[in-house]
Amino acid sequence: MGFYIGLVHYPVYNKHGETIASAVTTLDLHDLARLARTYEVDRCFVVTPLEDQQRLAERVKAHWTDGYGALYNPNRKEALELLTICGTLKEAKDTITLQEGRSPLVLATDASPEGVKTLGYQEARGMLERAGGVFLLFGTAWGLEARSMAEADFVLEPVRGRGEYNHLSVRAAAAIILDRLLGRDG
Amino acid sequence: MGFYIGLVHYPVYNKHGETIASAVTTLDLHDLARLARTYEVDRCFVVTPLEDQQRLAERVKAHWTDGYGALYNPNRKEALELLTICGTLKEAKDTITLQEGRSPLVLATDASPEGVKTLGYQEARGMLERAGGVFLLFGTAWGLEARSMAEADFVLEPVRGRGEYNHLSVRAAAAIILDRLLGRDG
Known part of the structure; x- marks a missing residue:
């Protein structure tokens, strides 16, 4: 089973519920790449239509995969190599479909989905075993727009966690969700 | 049961295995505080003996608990309030002992413990139910020094994850470990 993740910067919401393209946080690229490597994810797509943000992400990746960083920290190279920067979710999905020979099962994540049928982690793990390929989406800023959610x-x-508070960073949420779906809890 | 976490900046290792005091990463303060709030951790101790780093951490905390940040994002206030900045691990442990009326069970975390008896997560969860108070330590940089580990x-x-690679950020590792110990996996 091919397993892919997407770190989505557009379309996402800002604090006021408006659709925006969020800025790339370089630390997110590192954390998501290291998680991807740890859980043997096939590829992590960094989705942003903003060309300057694409260039920023490409520069971070290149520093650690081809530049000084690759010598300084080879573990980081192994992780950052898993990043693919692309302009749209559709482009990412098409790449996966080409790779897998069929459309992936697309799973979105959201801190507070409204009016949507949500899937529990146990159910999802069962589904993963049968799925051909999976594309798991994480929204930055205030989360994925309803349009992506609907797709x-x-x-x-x-x-x-233990209460009702659920305002985690995308880095922390991605760590927990990948561990719940793919981790082996000792 | 009182549950406490420590984000330790000294004594930790650098890349070359030398003992150092690492710099505070402000994003770590946010991520650990938000995790602490999510998993209803009683307090997150930020341990650093460096006075300028203590001031930095205090300034971040104050911005979000008393300053403009508290108005801008009340959820963040609830989280950052859980931070206590202190100079040594001993100081943190003494505070917990005073609070709980007895010494906490101290659990360290490490990406590659050598020659130490390690505890699995299932075992640890069983132990938590019986423990009076727990103090869970996360090392920054290249991890907690053997001395703290021994204590x-x-x-x-x-x-x-799914393979042998385990070079996660302290933020991601803390997220996964707290979820394994305290989370309710749906």
Whole structure:
């Protein structure tokens, strides 16, 4: 099974519920790439239509895969190599479809999905075993826009801790969700 | 049961295995505080003996708890309030002992513990139910020094994903470990 993740910067919401293209956070690129490597994810797509942000992401990747960073920290090279920067979600999905020979199952994540059928983690794990390929989407800023959410096959349940508070960073949420779906809990 | 975490900047290792005091990463303060709030951790101690780094951490905290940030994002205020900045691990542990009326069980985390008896997550969850208070330590930079490791009651098993690679950021590792110990996986 091919497993792919997307770090989506457009279309996402800002604090006021308006659709925006968020800025790339370089630390997110590192954290998501290291998670991808740890959980043997096939590829992490960094989705942004903004060309300057694409260039920023490409520069970070190149520093660690071809530049000084590759010598300084080879572990980081192994991780950052998994990043592919692209302009749209559709472009990412098409790449996966080409790779896998069929459309992936698209799973969106959201801290507070409204009016959507959400999928629990146990259910999702069962589904992964049968799926050909999976594309798991993480929204930056205030989360994925409803449009992307609607295009997903399912939305995963929000991560809950011990209470009702669920305002995690995308880095932390991605870590928890990947571990719940793919981790081996000792 | 009181549950406490420590984000330790000293004593930790650098890339070359030398003991250092690492710099505070402000994003770590946010991510750890948000995780602490999500998993209803009683307090997150930010441990650094460097006074300028203590001031930096205090300034970040104050911005979000008393300053403009508290109005801008009240969810962040709830999280950052859980931070206590202190100079040494001993100071943090004494504060917990005072609070709980007895010493906490100290659990260290490490990406590659050597020659130490490690504790699995299932075992650890069982232990939590019986423990009076727990103090869970996360090392920054290249991880907690052997000295702190030796003072811990147990060291948790390294987080493994699907392979052998385990070079996660402290933010991602903390997210996964807290979810494994305290999360309710749907």
